[in-house]
Amino acid sequence: MYKLFIKPFLFLFNPEKAHHITFSLLRFFLCIPFAKQITSSLFVVKSNKLVRNIAGLSFPNPVGLAAGLDKNALLVDELACLGFGSIEIGTVTPKAQSGNDKPRLFRLPKDEALINRMGFNNDGASAAAIRLAKRRNKNIIVGGNIGKNKATPNESATQDYILCFNDLYEVVDYFVVNVSSPNTPNLRELQEKEPLTNILSTLQQENAKKKIPKPIFLKIAPDLTDTQLQDIVEIVIETKIAGVIATNTTISRDNLITSKQEVTDMGAGGLSGKPLTTRSTNVIKFLRSKLDKHIAIIGVGGIHSAQDAIDKLNAGADLIQLYTGFIYKGPALIKKINKRILSEIK
Numbered sequence: 001m002y003k004l005f006i007k008p009f010l011f012l013f014n015p016e017k018a019h020h021i022t023f024s025l026l027r028f029f030l031c032i033p034f035a036k037q038i039t040s041s042l043f044v045v046k047s048n049k050l051v052r053n054i055a056g057l058s059f060p061n062p063v064g065l066a067a068g069l070d071k072n073a074l075l076v077d078e079l080a081c082l083g084f085g086s087i088e089i090g091t092v093t094p095k096a097q098s099g100n101d102k103p104r105l106f107r108l109p110k111d112e113a114l115i116n117r118m119g120f121n122n123d124g125a126s127a128a129a130i131r132l133a134k135r136r137n138k139n140i141i142v143g144g145n146i147g148k149n150k151a152t153p154n155e156s157a158t159q160d161y162i163l164c165f166n167d168l169y170e171v172v173d174y175f176v177v178n179v180s181s182p183n184t185p186n187l188r189e190l191q192e193k194e195p196l197t198n199i200l201s202t203l204q205q206e207n208a209k210k211k212i213p214k215p216i217f218l219k220i221a222p223d224l225t226d227t228q229l230q231d232i233v234e235i236v237i238e239t240k241i242a243g244v245i246a247t248n249t250t251i252s253r254d255n256l257i258t259s260k261q262e263v264t265d266m267g268a269g270g271l272s273g274k275p276l277t278t279r280s281t282n283v284i285k286f287l288r289s290k291l292d293k294h295i296a297i298i299g300v301g302g303i304h305s306a307q308d309a310i311d312k313l314n315a316g317a318d319l320i321q322l323y324t325g326f327i328y329k330g331p332a333l334i335k336k337i338n339k340r341i342l343s344e345i346k
């Protein structure tokens, strides 16, 4: 149904318009009495064998929605009906901001990829918190992906992360520190040893003040060298955070089928989808070879098939997330992955 009707319809519109149409349709359709129950019965795979206890949280299945699709926590209950075990909202910043000028999202259908330079367009952390407080479906895990405002200089970035952390603390199950988006100028410099240690250790101090501290993950770029990845490993161990999300989008444009001219015309931004599959799996492999089993790895980047998901899990990921694969393959992919994971266990 998605492949034959919904995707061809949505791909008639520019990608950002298609995103808004999908959100409106999902919200409208799932308001109809029993629509949520019927949709859940079609897509949600329930089994104790799929449950993953990671970082003190019980994930009903290992397949999550990656950050960026529901930046403003507008549709958590609706997206939960499609079979995800977790949904990561954000990236949110302390203050609302409009992001980069449009167009800022592009499809590369031949590569099953996207290029985006959204630039953390979001309504602000407190707006997301108000929406999350009203969510009804408590069966899935919700993560809060946090960043800094564009106008905040890197030297003051820690304060932005603390503000978001406190705004969301009551309404999310885990946090993700995003220092790896290529679309906020100089943000990725925060992946360097000194600023990153400062952000994570300050957040951990704030976390320790809470009655129940929440797991904090770090989301990293796929473009880091082995030396930089080794630094990340040391920082993760030193700051005792829960784990790493690998990876965000890449700035590389290697090995694309789409013509060089078309790609150049799209301009700057992060590339996601199939061209990212191998690199992100290799980053997971590297991290797992250096990190103890109790430090969680969430694998994301180019999962477009059940086999891609299994490869990430075999590389050492405890959980996985999708974004671009979900756009190209639809919600059936989530069910396929969960069924395949079940069949591998038996």
Ligand SMILES: Cc1cc2nc3c(=O)[nH]c(=O)nc-3n(C[C@H](O)[C@H](O)[C@H](O)COP(=O)(O)O)c2cc1C
Residues within 6 Å of the ligand: 066, 067, 068, 069, 071, 090, 091, 105, 114, 116, 118, 120, 145, 178, 181, 219, 247, 248, 249, 271, 272, 273, 274, 276, 300, 301, 302, 303, 321, 322, 323, 324, 325
């Ligand atoms: C349009 C778009 C917006 C995104 N926005 C965010 C974001 O706000 N924060 C973040 O951490 N990652 C963001 N991402 C990155 C995804 O969460 C994911 O890490 C990346 O796309 C690789 O996974 P994929 O190949 O399954 O898409 C975004 C990706 C896309 C395509």
